[in-house]
Amino acid sequence: MGNLLAVSTKRLTKAFDGKEIIHGCNMTVEKGTVYGFVGKNGAGKTTVFKMLLGLLRPTMGEATVLGMDSVRDRSEILRHTGSLIETPIFYEHLSAADNLKIHLAYMGIENTDLENVLTLVGLANIGTQPVSTFSLGMRQRLGIARALVHKPELLILDEPINGLDPVGIIEMRELFHTLVRQENYTILLSSHILSEVEQIADRIGVIVDGTVIQEISPAEIKEKHPAGIEDYFIKVTNGGKANE
Amino acid sequence: MNKLISLELKRNSLKSYHISVVITTVIMLGFLYLLAAIPKMDPADTDAELFMSYNFIIGLSNVVCMAIFSIMSAVMASKFIVEEYTGKKAILLFSYPIERKKILEAKILTVFSYTAFSMIVCGGFILTVFLGTERLFPLCSDTISLGMIWDSILSLLCYSFIAALLGVISLWFGFMKKSISVTIVASCIIVSVICQIMGMSLFYRPVIISTLAATLIIAVLAWSNLHYQVKRMEV
Numbered sequence: 001m002g003n004l005l006a007v008s009t010k011r012l013t014k015a016f017d018g019k020e021i022i023h024g025c026n027m028t029v030e031k032g033t034v035y036g037f038v039g040k041n042g043a044g045k046t047t048v049f050k051m052l053l054g055l056l057r058p059t060m061g062e063a064t065v066l067g068m069d070s071v072r073d074r075s076e077i078l079r080h081t082g083s084l085i086e087t088p089i090f091y092e093h094l095s096a097a098d099n100l101k102i103h104l105a106y107m108g109i110e111n112t113d114l115e116n117v118l119t120l121v122g123l124a125n126i127g128t129q130p131v132s133t134f135s136l137g138m139r140q141r142l143g144i145a146r147a148l149v150h151k152p153e154l155l156i157l158d159e160p161i162n163g164l165d166p167v168g169i170i171e172m173r174e175l176f177h178t179l180v181r182q183e184n185y186t187i188l189l190s191s192h193i194l195s196e197v198e199q200i201a202d203r204i205g206v207i208v209d210g211t212v213i214q215e216i217s218p219a220e221i222k223e224k225h226p227a228g229i230e231d232y233f234i235k236v237t238n239g240g241k242a243n244e
Numbered sequence: 245m246n247k248l249i250s251l252e253l254k255r256n257s258l259k260s261y262h263i264s265v266v267i268t269t270v271i272m273l274g275f276l277y278l279l280a281a282i283p284k285m286d287p288a289d290t291d292a293e294l295f296m297s298y299n300f301i302i303g304l305s306n307v308v309c310m311a312i313f314s315i316m317s318a319v320m321a322s323k324f325i326v327e328e329y330t331g332k333k334a335i336l337l338f339s340y341p342i343e344r345k346k347i348l349e350a351k352i353l354t355v356f357s358y359t360a361f362s363m364i365v366c367g368g369f370i371l372t373v374f375l376g377t378e379r380l381f382p383l384c385s386d387t388i389s390l391g392m393i394w395d396s397i398l399s400l401l402c403y404s405f406i407a408a409l410l411g412v413i414s415l416w417f418g419f420m421k422k423s424i425s426v427t428i429v430a431s432c433i434i435v436s437v438i439c440q441i442m443g444m445s446l447f448y449r450p451v452i453i454s455t456l457a458a459t460l461i462i463a464v465l466a467w468s469n470l471h472y473q474v475k476r477m478e479v
Contacts, residue, residue: 078341
């Protein structure tokens with residue numbers, strides 16, 4: 001079972017200044033699936049993502065990513081993972097292609113078809129204009145391109161459709177589906193757009209006050225909550241069921 | 245390491261620093277001629293005798309140069325290092341599958357090497373032009389000797405490394421507070437103290453060597469503490 005999991009956390013806990021922001025968080029993401037992570041603002045989604053990527057050290061518990069420990073094997077995890085955390089930061093004076101080239105150099109990868117990746121995210125023929133002139137949506141697309149360009153096994157995307165227009169959201173949904181179905185990627189993403197998560201994700205994890213209280217498939221939500229995912233979300237986040 | 249340094253240079257443009265070095269070179273050349281001309285401006289002033297020695301005026305010019313380059317080094321360190329380890333930029337930096345300490349080392353080495361090398365080039369150019377014109381149209385009553393040239397080169401090398409090491413020490417202060425202004429203010433304060441010591445010792449060689457040794461030890465301690473901080477950093 002272990003090698004079928006892209007991500008698993010056991011009693012993951014993170015405290016800042018003595019206050020537990022994440023506590024006893026258990027979650028599992030199967031390989032080759034899209035896992036949607038939802039929760040209110042401040043519930044701890046980004047903190048969990050940061051711990052998976054080794055940007056934060058767990059206070060207690062453990063996180064395993066692609067079979068590796070998030071603290072001990074940080075570099076190896078980063079090599080096989082693409083991430084977009086918070087608002088993506090770029091080298092503003094450089095072009096999109098140059099930003100990707102630098103990223104690849106740090107990743108130790110050469111000879112990647114940058115144009116193809118930029119086309120995939122809807123930035124074809126972007127030319128040499130510096131990133132400082134990009135709109136919010138273009139920056140988000142470039143952030144996703146950077147997460148993809150080194151061909152990782154796992155994508156950890158924190159609100160990847162933030163700032164995208166409706167067409168962009170549909171394009172990204174199709175891209176994520178293609179990556180998972182055809183190229184066997186695993187995607188762990190968070191979003192506040194519940195209807196989108198419902199369409200993209202194979203499994204949804206709901207985090208409330210630093211704990212994943214439920215992991216459920218969109219089909220189960222439909223079955224148990226005919227009123228829809230928003231109704232389910234409000235009930236769960238206010239009720240706080242135990243982790244199932 | 246070379247690859248990491250070349251990536252640093254791709255990400256951060258050095259153009260503005262090149263311009264600063266050229267401006268500094270022009271100003272310092274003028275300053276050196278001004279120092280040599282002081283005794284001629286007021287021949288009655290007995291204190292101006294100090295300026296009749298090449299060792300003194302070149303030493304003074306090197307100290308001023310060191311002050312300028314160490315502050316430039318602090319500015320560069322704040323841009324290359326402090327800024328990149330602050331806020332969301334640090335997330336990008338820590339997302340690369342490379343040991344954190346190696347990236348930090350590449351950054352410090354880039355700033356250190358640029359400061360030392362550019363000051364050696366700037367000082368070397370000034371010295372060559374000044375001594376060249378002094379051979380033809382001497383302003384200073386002192387004589388040019390091989391020993392004096394050797395002393396000047398040695399002093400330039402020492403001050404260049406002190407300037408680069410002071411950049412690392414100022415960086416430590418700025419990094420502690422994650423503040424660009426603290427880095428630059430710390431640099432100004434440290435460099436003022438060092439300049440006073442040099443001025444009081446009249447550029448006595450053992451004082452220069454001791455200062456170089458002391459700054460080296462403090463910079464190595466700062467470097468190792470920066471390693472520790474970066475290793476423990478959470479973003």
